[in-house]
Amino acid sequence: MFGRSKRKAGDNAAIVDFWTWWPTVRADVEAAISSGEWATLSEQFSRRVEDIHPGLEWEFYRGTVARHSLVVSAAGVAELRPVVARWGALAPPPDATWEFHTARQPDPEVLGGSIGIGEGVQLDLAQLRFAFTRDESSPEIAVIAYHPGFRMLGEDARRSVTFLALDWLLGEDGVEEWIGEIAWVTEPPEGAAEPAELGAAVEALREEYRTPQWILLHGEGAGGPIIATVQRPLRPVRWPRFDTHVAITLPYREQNPAGLPEAESLAALREFEDTALSTAAGADGVLLAHETSGGARILHYYVDADSPAADDLAEAAGWWKDGRARVERHFDPAFERIRHFR
Structure with a gap:
């Protein structure tokens, strides 16, 4: 059995409501899977999933470990991945009868x-x-x-x-x-x-790519050479919760004629990234790329909008001592702002 939601989105409370409701219909769903008689159950499921967010798709399928699985999927829509990630995070642990997935599994x-x-x-x-x-x-x-x-x-x-x-x-x-x-x-x-x-x-x-790889890219911009370091594979599905792009621009004083950092500024950039910014991002954010040119380094973080990571990164950026840091943030679950690095 499967369906697709169509109505106006609800909020995170709808996810909690879904998992509160699930135990009350679990036995009915198991009976319907055996008999094929869904009566009003499919309509109820559509309504509950629609309350979480429009566009989500749901499906009952055979399980990979358990007997049955319930899938609530973003159907390839990047903006919906954080929603189904939150739904999946609150799912009960799998047992012999049920498992839960936020994407359709291979079969x-x-x-x-x-x-x-x-x-x-x-x-x-x-x-x-x-x-x-x-x-x-x-x-x-x-x-x-x-x-x-x-x-x-x-x-x-x-x-x-x-x-x-x-x-x-x-x-x-x-x-x-x-x-x-x-x-x-x-x-x-x-x-x-x-x-x-x-x-x-x-x-x-x-x-x-079992262990993510960092690659070095070189280019030329209007202000001179550009050096970028990028994590690959650079696919948003790998970080479904991280829907907000936080770009931190750190100017530096000590630079060569090409505008790239030297000596103390280079060491300071590395230390600041590894300590203050890494701590601020914590488990709710990830650094996916940084690019350096013309006396500034831009660090591209992606964070969970439901966490304090964006605010913490902005506060930490204010501690930079080699110039005035600039912080921009945008909702970007499809990673459009770093697509040029792919």
Whole structure:
């Protein structure tokens, strides 16, 4: 059973209300899953999920460890990830019957079956193939989906089948974290392979980045050279709670002719980042990039808007002694303000 919310958003109290209500309907849901008789239950679930936030999707599915799972998903909408993260944080611990997820989990066995599209069209998912490539400088894989039946489908249906198949193969979070450009074609693409090969490629990439990596980037701006250090993979799904961008600009006095920091200023920048700012961010924020040029370093933090981390960072920035720090903050759950680093 599944549904999608449509009404006006509620607040965090609706999440608490949901988990207070859940034990009162748990047995009814288990009975409905067995019998298929949902009566008013689906309407109740839609209403409860809608009270949390519009646009959320919910679904009952078989569990990965427990017998059943309840998924409340942001459906790929970055602005909704912090909402489902808060919902998931208050979920009860899993037991033999129930587990709870904030994204659809991988279920590659589904790709051995078929799916109905419109009236009278059944696609044998075992015929689905993926061609995929990876730019070695980027931790993401570009994918082209192909199925012989795509010739019978419209563009929207091809897109729907492609994204459903990727979700079944990799899980929603796996697609968000590791898949870049996605396309679908009606003729076999070069390098088309069975889905398991794409799954293995994603697993290899995940293993490569098991420990996040920092890379050094060089560029040229109007004021001279720019040096940036960036954490990768730089995907917001990795930090679903952190929806607010806090940019801290620290000017420095001691610099070379190119405007880059030297000696004491360089050491002070490093120490300030590692001590005052790191402490201020705590467990509710993360530094994802910093860029240095023209006598200033900009540190890009992302924090949980429901925490004091943004205020704490702003206060800590005021302790900088090598010039007057500047702090800007913006709601940015999709990480648009650091997209140029990807």
